[in-house]
Amino acid sequence: MxxxxxxxxxxxxxxxxxxxxxxxxxxxxxxxTDEELGLIRMEEIPGKLEEIKRALEEKVGLGVSFDLVFRVMEFGTKRTAFFYANGFAKDTVLTDIIVRLTHLDREQLVPDTLSSLLNKYVSHIQVETEDDFDKAVQFALMGSTVLFVENSGAALVIDSKSFPVRxxxxxxxxxxxxxxxxxxxxxxxxxxxxxxxxxxxxxxxxxxxxxxxxxxxxxxxxxxxxxxxxxxxxxxxxxxxxxxxxxxxxxxxxxxxxxxxxxxxxxxxxxxxxxxxxxxxxxxxxxxxxxxxxxxxxxxxxxxFFHLVQHVEEYRQAPFVGSYLRWVRFLGIMTSLFLLPLWFLLVQNPELKPAGLEFLGPQKQGELPLLIQFLLVEVGVDLMRMAAVHTPSPLSIAMGLVAAILVGDIAVKTGLFINEVIMYMAIAAVGMFATPSYELGLANRLVRMALLILVAAFKIPGLVLGVTVWLVALSVTRSYNTPYMWPFIPFHAKALFSILVRRPILANKFRPSxxxxxxxxxxxxx
Structure with a gap:
């Protein structure tokens, strides 16, 4: 190298x-890598094919691993061997190479067999010589085919790999x-x-x-x-x-x-x-x-943070429609974070309810405290989400019926949960699923659970403390030396406007700073 x-x-x-x-x-x-180039000891390629085969048996388990192939062939009285991993080999390319080599005479391969094969007869676009045995073996394990030529002291590395792909x-x-x-x-x-x-x-x-x-x-x-x-x-x-x-x-x-x-x-x-x-x-x-x-x-x-709340659908619509979709998405994310803690706070402190919203609150009390109901429903939604991932598609509808009817409806009728808890939790879950970033939605769920616990313990001071700590934590977070809450903190008016409103494509004349x-x-x- x-x-x-x-x-x-x-x-x-x-x-x-x-x-x-x-x-x-x-x-x-x-x-x-440079480290491997310095640490790998230069190991010469043996002259005889039998010695190469024995070395491969010791180094990579040739004969034990069924997918490793060592194919000995003779072209123009010159003995050669193809070494490759069967699952990676592109058989059509190797077949074309072999067909061409079978028509060669001895005079076409002497005196320098390896050079003749490289420059004239191996019909492939990526072929290199390699005189280090360890490196040649590594190339084979990465998908290439290695052609050993007896008594040449080197090999040809043919990049004819084909990876499994959906x-x-x-x-x-x-x-x-x-x-x-x-x-x-x-x-x-x-x-x-x-x-x-x-x-x-x-x-x-x-x-x-x-x-x-x-x-x-x-x-x-x-x-x-x-x-x-x-x-x-x-x-x-x-x-x-x-x-x-x-x-x-x-x-x-x-x-x-x-x-x-x-x-x-x-x-x-x-x-x-x-x-x-x-x-x-x-x-x-x-x-x-x-x-x-x-x-x-x-x-x-x-x-x-704001990269994680944008979706490509906003840019597939007109700017006005894209801005509307973005605001609906923002509303869903904020709802998933703060709806449950705010409702819980108003239930604990009825005097805080604004005029006209006196109806907010449970119409009846459940057998379990509200905080326990919220936490159980949170865990239950996560459990159903995981069950949906692991449920085969033909059974997913049946799983949904079991979750909605046998669990949710019966839990309310038996008095373990109240209707309001199920309804507000469903709204928060919809907001979480509307979050473009799956990882961000899960993180917001953990923050919501923490806010519920703080509201239950300290009421108004708990909610204020929780939101403050959340904002401060995000503000001091850096993503690869970049402020996580930019352009809100530190404030950048033009960039923040571009996030709040989906501007026409030609109006964005500069790249984000x-x-x-x-x-x-x-x-x-x-």
Whole structure:
């Protein structure tokens, strides 16, 4: 591995993408980190195929792992062997290569067999030579096919991998009435291609790295080089390279916890999206995105609280309609947070009820205290939500009937709960489900439960204290050195107006200052 390859992997000046190209493709050779380059001991490739086979049996369990294949073949009197993982091999490509090689004569392969195969006869677009046995084995485990040639002292690495992938579908959590129906899948190459399809700018950079000593998960940093803050890109690159863990099989969520120290704060510090149009829009604003292989969602950095309450549907409608939808969404989020604590406070202190709202309050008392009813219903809603996730689709309707009739209705009739508790809890649940960010909705639920407990214990001072602590905690929170409550705290009038009102697309002439973009204008002069 030369210095040029290492520079290309980090997206230095001599390249456009992860490997110096602007097509988003990933070269298996660029996936080795600098640490591994320094620590891996150079191990020569044995001369005889029998010795190579024995080495593979010791190193990777060839003959024990059923999916590892060592296929010995002879071309032009030269003995060769293909080594690959059966599930990754793209059989049509390898078959075409083998068919071509079977027609070769000895004179076509001597005196330098490896060079002849590389430059003339192996018909594939990504082929490299490798003289380190350990690296050749690692490439095979990442999906490439390694062609060993007897007595050559090196091998050919053929990047002919094919990952298992599901079809591209609309994400369940970010559906729209009108708009694109494609969403990210679990394959990294497919995901970066969906973004590059929307941003055909040669300055779009996609840097590839690997995380995990055992899983060696591919992680990609995406940004537009003349927009994104280079300090943010360098900081993110540095943090990912320093992650020391055996693996991140759960993908982006484990990576988030590894690079962002958030402790026990329940509020999400990054925005996840499964829509390539949303991700592309954020990149044009100066955000940096992080892909993790095997994850169908993408991290967007930096993120504020108000990024998490916006939805793509607002931008698929006219500005006036989009503004209306945004305000309805804001109302739902505020309702999910404060409706139950406020109603509980008015029930405990009837003298606080405004004129004309004397009817607020329970018409009858239940067998359980109101606070216990609220907490039980909160836990019950979460339990039903989890049950809905784990219930097979044909049984989901039956599960809903059981939850609504056998649990809710009978619990009220037996006197354990009162009707008002069920009604207000249902309204709060609707507001939570209207929250675009699933993680934000869960965090708001925990805050609502804490406010209920504070109101039960301290009444008005409890509610004031709880809301104050909540606001202060969010105000001091930072997402990758970015104020979480911007543009509310610190206050920025124009940016706050853009959040409250969905402005026409041509009215947004500048990118948000929160990302510190290099190019601040959204309507460049040609």
């Amino acid at each position: 030369g210095t040029g390859l290492r520079d290309r992997r980090h997206g230095r000046k001599d390249g456009g993408g992860a490997d110096g190209r602007n097509d988003g493709s990933i070269d298996a050779r660029d996936l080795l 079809s591209i579908e609309e994400p369940d959590l970010e559906r729209v009435v009108r708009g694109s129906r494609d969403g990210f899948v679990e394959t990294l190459m497919t995901n970066v291609t969906l973004v590059r399809r929307r941003i055909r700018d040669p300055r779009l950079k996609l840097e590839i790295m690997r995380v995990g000593k055992r899983t060696k998960t591919d992680v990609c940093i995406g940004y537009i080089s003349d927009i994104a803050d280079p300090r943010l890109v360098e900081s993110l690159r540095d943090k990912i390279s320093k992650v020391n863990i055996d693996g991140i099989p759960l993908g982006d969520k484990q990576l988030e916890e590894a690079i962002i120290s958030k402790g026990w704060n329940p509020y999400p510090s990054v925005r996840y999206s499964e829509r390539p149009d949303v991700v592309s829009s954020h990149m044009l604003e100066g955000h940096v995105i992080v892909f993790a292989d095997t994850s169908p969602s993408v991290m967007i950095l930096p993120t504020t 929160i990302t510190n973009p290099i190019d601040k204008t959204r309507q460049p002069v040609e």
